[in-house]
Amino acid sequence: MLAAWVWPVNARAETVLERAARTGVITMGGRTDLVPYSFVDGKGQLVGLSIDVAERIAAEASTYLNRPVRLAFTAAPDANTLFKQVHTGETDLACGVQFTWEREMFVDYSIPFSLSGIRLLTRSGGLDGTAASLQGKRIGVLAGSLGDATIKSYAPKAVRVPLTEIDAAVAALQAGRVEALAGDSILLAGAVAKTGAKGLAVVPGVGLQRYAVGCIIPENNSTFRNLMNLAIAKLLQGYINGNRDATESVNRWLGPSGILELPPQVIKDYFQMVLLTNEQIRVPADTTPEAKP
Incomplete structure (x- = not known):
């Protein structure tokens, strides 16, 4: 199957961040039927943990570039098509993607935000x-x-x-x-x-x-990869610290009041393990009672 992934890659005059600096857009691909990662809700809105994570990545890029950056989502019919689009640079970002060592040969992965x-x-x-x-x-x-x-x-x-x-x-x-x-x-x-x-x-x-679940981008975009990892690390650390925004963002999909109903401590333990393989992020603790999962 992987042999079919050796597609020709067009020479890219711009990196993902260079293009975002010029256009104000980061293109995102994915499925629209994958609960709880990316799916269309009862109101016809595209929602999910992957969408929340991607929005945080776009916000991190916006801060770095000192200009507004938005996501432009395009539905992909299947995983192989999505990987091809990211590998060739047609799509800048995809989240909620299963990690395999074979796939790592064709795209660059973020640190994970889920385990499955x-x-x-x-x-x-x-x-x-x-x-x-x-x-x-x-x-x-x-x-x-x-x-x-x-x-x-x-x-x-x-x-x-x-x-x-x-x-x-x-x-x-x-x-x-x-x-x-x-x-x-x-x-x-x-x-x-x-x-x-x-x-x-x-x-x-x-x-x-x-396997771990994270985001993928085209290879050789090191600065964008750093920003992507920073955005995910802040989310994970914020959840561990009990910050309201991070807690609500994760729990609505994975936590006790969300779709999967996982115990908060299970989520915290996994997030801590991910962060221990890199560096702890200094996110101020949110002391409001509502923030505690």
């Missing part, structure tokens, strides 16, 4: 997620996705059923057309929350493959 893995969504009491339990079973996958590749190697005797979008995949599972869905565990949980599906469970307890 490949698991299976199935009916409660159904498959247990072991390779033996998948033998001969119809497993729904998004064609060309990391979940597709994982099932191909993990359970080669499973019958992989290509599907085009995650909401339709959940509907196929509920209708019995597939016996499980393989994919990103956070996106699977988000799809269940969005569709209101009942009687489903995510298995096994530990992901078949685990």
Whole structure:
């Protein structure tokens, strides 16, 4: 699959920041159906954790350039198209992207703002997620996705059923057309929350493959990459410190009152681990009671 990613890269006269300085725009690509990262809500607005993170990156670039910088979002039909657009410089930024070492050969990643893995969504009491339990079973996958590749190697005797979008995949599972869905565990949980599906469970307890989730940009944009990492680090540190803005931004998608309902301490522990691999950001603590998760 990765061999198909060796696209010719047009010579770029400008870096992402040079173009942003000239136009006031950073182009962002992504899907519009990936809860909780980037999706269209009931009001027809594009929302999600990835959008919040990208807005912070644009704000960091605006401060650096001393001029307003806005995001211009373009929907991408699938992950391969999105990677091609970022790799060739057609798109400046994409967030909510799974990290793999192979992909790192073609784009530059930010520090992560989420952690996920490949698991299976199935009916409660159904498959247990072991390779033996998948033998001969119809497993729904998004064609060309990391979940597709994982099932191909993990359970080669499973019958992989290509599907085009995650909401339709959940509907196929509920209708019995597939016996499980393989994919990103956070996106699977988000799809269940969005569709209101009942009687489903995510298995096994530990992901078949685990990875960080962050943003990607075209290679050789070191200054923009630094600003991107700084924006994400400030968000993570702000959440750890209990700052209201950071806390609300993360909790509305991941926290106890959000879509995934993760305990705040679990989120803090992961954010702290990410920051310990780089440098702690000095963000003043917010002492207002409402800011405490």
